[in-house]
Amino acid sequence: MADNTLLGVVILARHGDREGFYQDPSSYTASSTTITPEGNLQEYQLGQLLRSLYLNSSSESYISGINSTIADLDQIKVRADGxxxxxxxxxxxxxLLQGLFPATSDYNVTLANGTTVEGPLGGYQYIPIESVEPDNDVSLEGWTSCGAFDTSTNAFYNSSAFQAKVNESASFLNQLSPYLDxxxxTLKNMWNIYDYMNVENIHDASFAASIPDTFMEQARDLANWHEYGxxxxxxxxxxxNIAARTxxxxxxxxxxxxxxxxxxxxxxxxxxAYKPFLSxxxxxGAAQMNSELxxxxxxxxxxALEIRNSSTSGEPVLRFNFKNGTDDNGFTTYNILNGTGDIPLSTFVNYLxxxxxxxxxxxxxxxGNTKDRGCGALALAASEASAAARVNQRISPVGAGFLGAGLTLAVCLAMLGVLVFLGFLTVGKGRSRQKKTNDVAEKA
Known part of the structure; x- marks a missing residue:
């Protein structure tokens, strides 16, 4: 029996269409790029679809109790890889949020003088977005500046499976050269090859007309194999798996x-980005059970990770729904963790x-990082804590006596120094100090 009462949903979404982009094949250090109007539209349409599923009271996936007209900011949380x-x-x-919570004339306020003011742009709703900056938060970009990940990636490039794929794809890659500017x-650079081809195929009519029919699909297959590896x-x-683990x-x-x-x-x-999905x-086990993933x-x-009340047990269940971009008309439910259909939420959490x-x-x-993304500060704090622990080790009563006497003497000397500095006490001949004062005055 299906579990139909939806409590809420966790949505993971990739960005929309963008301009050219480059990633280092070993570290995946990325260049900057810019979203296109097409990309904005794709995300807006995704937001509209999500609205029709989760904020439409006639939908089987309607989230009971959600405010579907004016966004209740306590009911939605948004984090974006910055x-x-x-x-x-x-x-x-x-x-996406424009499609999920569109502008509405209901977004207004009545002032003390009786005037009703509608939000700009037809009642545009401004949903807060937490921009997750990688230097401050590792959660959405776990692979960046990760030496162990770089080592693993290069080990993959040196593996026998990779070398076999190099030999298998050599003829095709040689044919690609005239189209890559x-x-x-190389197979190692396959992500950048495919991404360049994909961007050009979408935005450059001359490129789209010149590329042989099968080349885009062949390049995509190699890029899929490369990135999943x-x-x-x-x-x-x-x-x-670090992209998902964080x-x-x-x-x-x-x-x-x-x-x-x-x-x-x-x-x-x-x-x-696309990387956390792969991991x-x-x-x-979704990929192993469904090779298209x-x-x-x-x-x-x-x-869409839907959390539903269970009709057969006392705990919520999870439904794993995926839609692969604008080519898919809607979401498809996939089996995971060697199960079928909805699985207990605790099973998902306890396993991962x-x-x-x-x-x-x-x-x-x-x-293995000791300097980047906050690791340097943590290493310094740990070092200082260790030093403090050594200083605060227990000492004998005799040692405590000497320590106390030494501290008393140090405090007295420090106070004496302050008094001398402020001019309340002089050390040596007063005339010497007065002469220096006069010299300074003359120079001034």
């Missing part, structure tokens, strides 16, 4: 709020929580 791809992800979140044509690991807590605490926190009847939260929305699909999520692709990276300190340890 680092990867510049402002593209934050701007995508803004567009001088870019390195980088952002996944056979071990649940493997470093290849994100899990945000998801779990939202689950806790949604299932708490005293907490008003109904919708939690994480705006992301999460791998960790949950072993690849790059399309622009405006979205995962051991792999979660819960704090910056944990991330620093996992990545």
């Amino acid at each position: 680092g990867d791809e510049g402002g593209v992800i934050v701007n995508s979140a803004t567009s 001088g870019r390195p044509v 980088v952002f996944s690991s056979p071990e649940l807590a493997g470093i290849g 994100m899990l605490p945000s998801i779990f926190e939202s689950f806790t709020s949604i299932t708490d009847s005293d907490d008003p939260l109904k919708i939690s929305y994480l705006a992301l 999460l699909f791998n960790m949950t 072993e690849g790059i999520v399309n622009y405006a692709g979205a995962l 929580s051991p792999a979660a990276i819960n704090t910056t300190a944990d991330w620093c340890t996992v990545c």
Whole structure:
């Protein structure tokens, strides 16, 4: 029997269409780029779809108790990756929210003089977005500046499986060279190759007309294989899964709020790059059970983790719904964790929580980083705490006596020095001090 009462939803959505972009193949250090009007539209339409599902009282997935006209800011929480791809992800979140909570004349206020003032732009609603900056918060970009991840990525490039794929794809890659505007044509650079081709195919009519029919699909297949190999690991807590491991605490926190009847939260929305999807699909077994998920999520692709009341047990269940960009008309429910359909929420949390990276300190340890993203401050604090602990070790009564006498003498000397500095006491001949004072006055 289906579980139909929806308590709330955690939405993970990729950004919309953007301009060109480059990532270092080893560290995935990214360049900045810009969202396009097409990307804004894709996200807006995704927001409209989510509204029709979750804020429409006639929908089977309507969230009971949610304010569907004027956004109740206690009922929605939005976090967006503020680092990867510049402002593209934050701007995508803004567009999605326009579709989710559109402008309305009901967004108004009546002033003391009786005048009713409607919000600008037809009652545009400004939903707060937390821009998650990677230097301050590792949760949405766990792979950045992570030495262990870089090592794992290079190990993948040196693996026998990768070398076999190099040989297998060599002929095709050689044919690509004329279309890549001088870019390195190697399997290691496959993400950048495909992304360049995809951007040009969308925005450059000459490129779209000249590229052979099968080349885009072949390049996409290689890029999917490449990225899934980088952002996944056979071990649940493997470093290849780090893009999801740092994100899990945000998801779990939202689950806790949604299932708490005293907490008003109904919708939690994480705006992301494609990478966390790969890791999460791998960790949950969704990719292994559904091979089409072993690849790059399309622009405006979205995962909806629905939390529902169970009709058969006393605990909530989770439904795993995914829509791969604008090419999909709607969401599809996928099986995960070797189960079928809805699974107990506790099963999901208990299985994944051991792999979660819960704090910056944990991330620093996992990545072997002692200087970046707050690790330097943590290392310094730990060093100072260790030094303080050594100073505060217990001493004998005799030692305490000597220490007390020494401190008393030090305090007296310090006070004497202050008095001398302020002129209340002089050391040596007073005439000498007076002469120096006169000299200074003359020079002035």
